[in-house]
Amino acid sequence: MNIILLPQNTLSTAIIDDKTRVMHLKQVLKVALGDTVKVGIKNGHLGTAVVSNIHDSSIELSQIHCTIAPPAKLPLTVILAIPRPKVLRRLFLDMTAMGVQHIILVNSYRSEKSYWQTPFLTQLDNYIHEGLQQACDTVSPTVSLKKRLKPFVEDELPALIAGKQAILTHPYANEQFTQVWDNALPHVLVIGAEGGWIDYEVELFKTAGCQAAHIGNRILRTENAVSVLCGHALLTSQ
Amino acid sequence: MNIILLPQNTLSTAIIDDKTRVMHLKQVLKVALGDTVKVGIKNGHLGTAVVSNIHDSSIELSQIHCTIAPPAKLPLTVILAIPRPKVLRRLFLDMTAMGVQHIILVNSYRSEKSYWQTPFLTQLDNYIHEGLQQACDTVSPTVSLKKRLKPFVEDELPALIAGKQAILTHPYANEQFTQVWDNALPHVLVIGAEGGWIDYEVELFKTAGCQAAHIGNRILRTENAVSVLCGHALLTSQ
Numbered sequence A, B: 001m002n003i004i005l006l007p008q009n010t011l012s013t014a015i016i017d018d019k020t021r022v023m024h025l026k027q028v029l030k031v032a033l034g035d036t037v038k039v040g041i042k043n044g045h046l047g048t049a050v051v052s053n054i055h056d057s058s059i060e061l062s063q064i065h066c067t068i069a070p071p072a073k074l075p076l077t078v079i080l081a082i083p084r085p086k087v088l089r090r091l092f093l094d095m096t097a098m099g100v101q102h103i104i105l106v107n108s109y110r111s112e113k114s115y116w117q118t119p120f121l122t123q124l125d126n127y128i129h130e131g132l133q134q135a136c137d138t139v140s141p142t143v144s145l146k147k148r149l150k151p152f153v154e155d156e157l158p159a160l161i162a163g164k165q166a167i168l169t170h171p172y173a174n175e176q177f178t179q180v181w182d183n184a185l186p187h188v189l190v191i192g193a194e195g196g197w198i199d200y201e202v203e204l205f206k207t208a209g210c211q212a213a214h215i216g217n218r219i220l221r222t223e224n225a226v227s228v229l230c231g232h233a234l235l236t237s238q
Helices: A019-028 A085-098 A113-117 A119-135 A149-161 A199-207 A222-236 B019-028 B085-098 B113-117 B119-135 B149-161 B199-207 B222-236
Strands: A004-006 A014-016 A036-041 A046-054 A059-068 A076-081 A102-106 A142-146 A165-169 A187-191 A211-213 B004-006 B014-016 B036-041 B046-054 B059-068 B076-081 B102-106 B142-146 B165-169 B187-191 B211-213
Touching: A004 A059, A004 A119, A014 A019, A019 A059, A036 A059, A076 A222, A085 A119, A085 A222, A085 B222, A102 A149, A119 A142, A142 A149, A149 A165, A149 A199, A165 A199, A187 A222, A199 A211, A222 B085, A222 B222, B004 B059, B004 B119, B014 B019, B019 B059, B036 B059, B076 B222, B085 B119, B085 B222, B102 B149, B119 B142, B142 B149, B149 B199, B165 B199, B187 B222, B199 B211
Parallel strands: A004 A036, A076 A102, A076 A187, A102 A142, A165 A187, A165 A211, B004 B036, B076 B102, B076 B187, B102 B142, B165 B187, B165 B211
Antiparallel strands: A014 A059, A036 A046, A046 A059, B014 B059, B036 B046, B046 B059
């Protein structure tokens, strides 16, 4: 947590009363009365606040002063096959921290149907909140859930990738990822779950306008692959 | 688990009797008698084996036939400030999967002293084993633990980085990571723990011959940063 993210209607004072952040302020930052902490206003600017009261289960911040613009989002949409529920938190935290603009979870043949029932899907906003506080950002990515792959790819994807470069990562593609990457365009990355995409899905995405590319013959865990691929967008955006 | 890694003295048959892999073969791969599975011989080649017996707590493989060379390691050494024990598994798994050649854990001002006492440090070989089985590799990275930072950086680092490009990632560096990256050289990446390096440590590494570079103003979790940075080495090696 590198900033405390405050609600978007915050004026000059705020009360932090959720357990996680009170604990963080007390035990990690070890704040004392009068200390300055880094804050951000949701959808607004970054700046500082002063610790003006410390209670058992809440902390008051005042003199909130935010004038620094948050970092720009990456021109990047990630279309991700819904992964195992236990990795959703880290994936959303990290994609948010790296500055992904739009995250679309889709169904895939190799994702289990039960994944769509996980209660973790109701916690995505919390994971995003963690990611914003990690990266000193204030603006959430847009999140879309698409439980039916074929109508999404056939009916919605072509408009979504217009004017962008859409790359599906696939170990058996002929071309290599960085060789097809065109840094002049915004990107849409299509990333499979453990086990990857089946041939039918690869063809579906290709027909809709996506290129397939591989990242070599090492097979990475989904979280690792997502960091490597979004990291490429992050590093080449600078 | 994309291959079953077998001991390096394996000839034509092997018995898998550790719980994790027996469960994986039975429940994820749902193997039956006569099925072919992908295997690798530790420090040797990749290939296939046939399931020749299925017992309650073990599985026998025979007709082991390995002739494919494992993927090349990246020309990359990672020097990492010892992180929180709970992230060691994922870090070692992912660095191994990406093909890092040498991993050096070092002390840092912002790493807690207690981290060196964690029992997870005795499990590094297991995490590496998982990473090899993930990435279809058979050769472990070299691992070194350096509990005293100053003598390591002053006495050992200069020889270690000779002929290589050593980059320390630091948010307040003037130069950007991909702009200093020289793809013609092997690399040494120096990566901080949560909270980064203190000025004294940055100067110590610089004096020993490292360049400092930043990856932008978004602060990433250690695991995410490691994947982004090693991922750059992975993608540009192809």
